[in-house]
Amino acid sequence: EAxxxxxxxxxxxxxxxxxxxxxxxxxxxxTLYWYQQILGQGPKLLIQFQNNGVVDDxxxxxxxxxxxxxxxxxxTLKIQxxxxxxxxxxxxxxxxxxxPYEQYFGPGTRLTVT
Amino acid sequence: xxxxxxxxxxxxxxxxxxxxLRCNFSDSVNNLQWFHQNPWGQLINLFYIPxxxxxxxxxxxxxxxxxxxxxxxxxxxxxxxxxxxxxxVIRRGTxxxxxxxxxxxxxxP
Numbered sequence: 001e002a003x004x005x006x007x008x009x010x011x012x013x014x015x016x017x018x019x020x021x022x023x024x025x026x027x028x029x030x031t032l033y034w035y036q037q038i039l040g041q042g043p044k045l046l047i048q049f050q051n052n053g054v055v056d057d058x059x060x061x062x063x064x065x066x067x068x069x070x071x072x073x074x075x076t077l078k079i080q081x082x083x084x085x086x087x088x089x090x091x092x093x094x095x096x097x098x099x100p101y102e103q104y105f106g107p108g109t110r111l112t113v114t
Numbered sequence: 115x116x117x118x119x120x121x122x123x124x125x126x127x128x129x130x131x132x133x134x135l136r137c138n139f140s141d142s143v144n145n146l147q148w149f150h151q152n153p154w155g156q157l158i159n160l161f162y163i164p165x166x167x168x169x170x171x172x173x174x175x176x177x178x179x180x181x182x183x184x185x186x187x188x189x190x191x192x193x194x195x196x197x198x199x200x201x202x203v204i205r206r207g208t209x210x211x212x213x214x215x216x217x218x219x220x221x222x223p
Contacts, residue, residue: 033211037155042200042202042213042214042215042216043157043213045210045211048210056210089155091157093157099144099145099209100144100145100162100164100204101145101204101209101211102145102147102159102162103147103202103211104159105149105156105157105158105159106156107154107155107156108155108156108157110155
């Protein structure tokens with residue numbers, strides 16, 4: 001079975017520019033997650049979708065970050081405008097919508113903001 | 115919230131050595147996963163193991179849920195085992211995956 005797909009793998013932008021990341025989950029996985037991982041730390045959940053609805057976006061900096069999952073399958077995460085502290089790896093994961101919620105992660109997008 | 119602590123924080127091994135990584139958690143869980151994050155940043159699922167013992171090649175894991183810890187064993191380590199190992203748990207009654215502090219493993223030839 002195909003894993004979680006993400007693109008691009010790497011992105012370098014200047015501060016105040018905008019950037020978008022794309023994620024396609026494992027087929028049949030209703031729950032999709034976006035995580036931010038700062039170098040040297042564990043991943044931090046930004047937003048969780050169940051189908052095309054938001055379940056948890058309490059850790060998403062909504063003044064600059066937005067995410068959508070319009071058709072309940074793939075998802076995009078956008079940052080506008082970017083700040084230096086947004087430099088991180090952005091990981092997408094998916095799981096079935098019932099316990100035990102075993103999550104599978106994509107390869108990630110490494111963002112550098114200069 | 116639940117605390118997830120891993121030890122040791124750093125581990126340096128020579129190829130062929132064995133190692134044990136530990137994950138302690140502070141509350142009851144119904145999901146525990148071990149991941150390997152390779153030098154390119156990808157998180158690779160190693161085990162889903164809320165309780166019991168599993169083995170996959172040179173890796174094995176044991177979780178003792180009643181005592182709130184899990185162990186990851188790596189035997190005959192190889193340079194490709196280098197990276198960061200995370201355990202992550204979901205506290206019973208929630209659906210949020212909480213990551214531990216990680217163990218950074220370096221294996222030298």
